[in-house]
Amino acid sequence: DQQVKQNSPSLSVQEGRISILNCDYTNSMFDYFLWYKKYPAEGPTFLISISSIKDKNEDGRFTVFLNKSAKHLSLHIVPSQPGDSAVYFCAAIETLGGGSNYKLTFGKGTLLTVNP
Amino acid sequence: KAGVTQTPRYLIKTRGQQVTLSCSPISGHRSVSWYQQTPGQGLQFLFEYFSETQRNKGNFPGRFSGRQFSNSRSEMNVSTLELGDSALYLCASSFRLAGELFFGEGSRLTVL
Numbered sequence: 001d002q003q004v005k006q007n008s009p010s011l012s013v014q015e016g017r018i019s020i021l022n023c024d025y026t027n028s029m030f031d032y033f034l035w036y037k038k039y040p041a042e043g044p045t046f047l048i049s050i051s052s053i054k055d056k057n058e059d060g061r062f063t064v065f066l067n068k069s070a071k072h073l074s075l076h077i078v079p080s081q082p083g084d085s086a087v088y089f090c091a092a093i094e095t096l097g098g099g100s101n102y103k104l105t106f107g108k109g110t111l112l113t114v115n116p
Numbered sequence: 117k118a119g120v121t122q123t124p125r126y127l128i129k130t131r132g133q134q135v136t137l138s139c140s141p142i143s144g145h146r147s148v149s150w151y152q153q154t155p156g157q158g159l160q161f162l163f164e165y166f167s168e169t170q171r172n173k174g175n176f177p178g179r180f181s182g183r184q185f186s187n188s189r190s191e192m193n194v195s196t197l198e199l200g201d202s203a204l205y206l207c208a209s210s211f212r213l214a215g216e217l218f219f220g221e222g223s224r225l226t227v228l
Contacts, residue, residue, distance in 0.1 A: 046218070
């Protein structure tokens with residue numbers, strides 16, 4: 001059972017336009033969400049996160065929106081740049097028990113290509 | 117500050133063999149977690165160690181094991197390798213449990 005789903009394996013946008021990467025989840029116990037970016041031959045790097053008590057978090061060109069009722073989050077990149085071309089992973093955390101343990105689940109990723 | 121270092125970067129093994137991968141976290145980070153990345157399954161959580169204790173474990177068979185040393189360095193071992201174990205194995209370190217993860221470049225394992 002895949003609890004974090006990125007239904008679009010790939011996305012292609014023009015430079016300067018908005019990129020919207022989507023992520024759906026099924027576990028209502030997730031309380032923290034993160035986006036990671038991965039270039040080929042490199043490890044993923046942290047981009048931006050959002051707590052379940054918020055519905056928006058912004059960092060420069062990157063904004064993450066969380067819709068808890070729809071169990072949906074999205075990453076907006078505005079404006080998109082060719083250097084943003086990478087695989088983007090959505091991840092969700094469920095804090096377990098007394099808070100010292102947690103479960104981190106990644107989506108399968110979406111390949112974003114930004115064309116010059 | 118040095119990043120997360122994984123060794124070896126590439127290795128080729130045959131079925132039935134075993135392999136040990138190493139991960140040195142960022143200095144001061146006490147949490148080390150391991151992930152398997154394959155084209156069809158994305159990033160899958162293997163396990164996490166914090167202060168030499170396994171704190172969380174994913175849904176992988178017992179052939180996959182790990183440990184963490186007092187200096188926070190971690191090793192991951194896969195025994196009786198199968199073709200399906202071919203993947204990129206990523207290590208990530210964090211200052212605390214459930215903290216921001218800093219990933220290494222990965223160890224690409226090919227099982228023939």
